[in-house]
Amino acid sequence: MRTYGQYCAVAKSLDVLGDRWTLLIIRELLLTHAARYTDLRNGLPGIATNLLAERLRELERAGLVAREEAAPPIATTLFSLTDRGRELEPVLHALGRWGLPYMAGGPAPGDAFRGHWLSWPAQEFLHDQAPDGPPVAIAVDVDGEEFVIECSAGAITVRDGRAERPDARLAGSPHAVLAVLTGGAQLDDASSALGLRFEGDREALLRLVPSPRLASVRP
Amino acid sequence: MRTYGQYCAVAKSLDVLGDRWTLLIIRELLLTHAARYTDLRNGLPGIATNLLAERLRELERAGLVAREEAAPPIATTLFSLTDRGRELEPVLHALGRWGLPYMAGGPAPGDAFRGHWLSWPAQEFLHDQAPDGPPVAIAVDVDGEEFVIECSAGAITVRDGRAERPDARLAGSPHAVLAVLTGGAQLDDASSALGLRFEGDREALLRLVPSPRLASVRP
């Protein structure tokens, strides 16, 4: 990117991050911790393959991304954030929170969606309201992509994949699941109005779901 | 800007903010509260005038910027942020904090500088360590641009212009002043190594300057 040529911290940040797709690549690496080139392509629908390669090179040169060549039997390349790259988490969180209102109406026609994009709002908005209770696991199925929200002793973790024996199952559109996760819709309202499907232990979910707040995604 | 077409809050934010110069225009409006077109041009050295006009139109359409035509005797246009635009303050703060390390070496050759760009670090890093003390005012002169840091009853305010009877005067390069404001350099070190000039009540400044911390700009 052409530099702004300004002795200002915001401009200096944008000199590094301002190129198209750069911050979304950071998003993917923050959400996945370590990803192959193909994983990144899949998490960034719409990116041109040459741009992804070029951005990764630039981010490596800037010291935000590390490239790890796996041992011969595996023969693949893993991309991950350096410490300096992980320091961008507050920036991505601020951007995500500011953009939440644009999610309210549901996806625009043609919008792509990936299940793991919801792991940020799950981490950010859910809180364990009964830290002394037993651990719970909630399986989430969004447009066929599945992940698991686990809660134990006050800590929330989100991981990809299927749960073995979840306490509850949540399934529906991205919009419906997001509305429930951010506290913008009550479970029953989302079921009737947004087609959300819920089964299992109702208490397990209600333990985590926040009360409605300003930053939420309302139906 | 061409939309990313992703149902993700970060991507939706970047659909609005991702164009070149857009976030720097927001920076100017956050720092100046209300600015004329010419003020914005002056605070954004390097921008092409057609781009500034186009960005302002887009930001107005997006509901982030309001254009106010002053009454006939004044005959000028004022641009300011809407409430929604001001909600970007956390985003700009996060970007500024992340970019601080890039300021450590001083300006790159050819870098432009404007005095009011320092008002953010002044607000962010200075704290009144003696809220019960008398009000103080410190005049700052950076490359000929002047502003005033005022402190009263624990609150820090920064404004452009000259102080009538400041308790202290601080003058020097952007790099030197920034290093002192962020706590990266002690006053004496900055004087000897960075050519900082200081006169007046030393206690007035030491009351505000933070102790060295990680996010500071070191010489």
Added chain:
DNA sequence: CCGCATCCGGGGCGATACTG
């Protein structure tokens, strides 16, 4: 298959000139 490199068309961007 994975991780790119190359090629090409179109549009965003940069610089300057000009205007009510």
Added chain:
DNA sequence: CAGTATCGCCCCGGATGCGG
């Protein structure tokens, strides 16, 4: 003062090819 007009150029998007 607050823009519009114009014109290269380079970044970006989309497709294809290619070595390990």
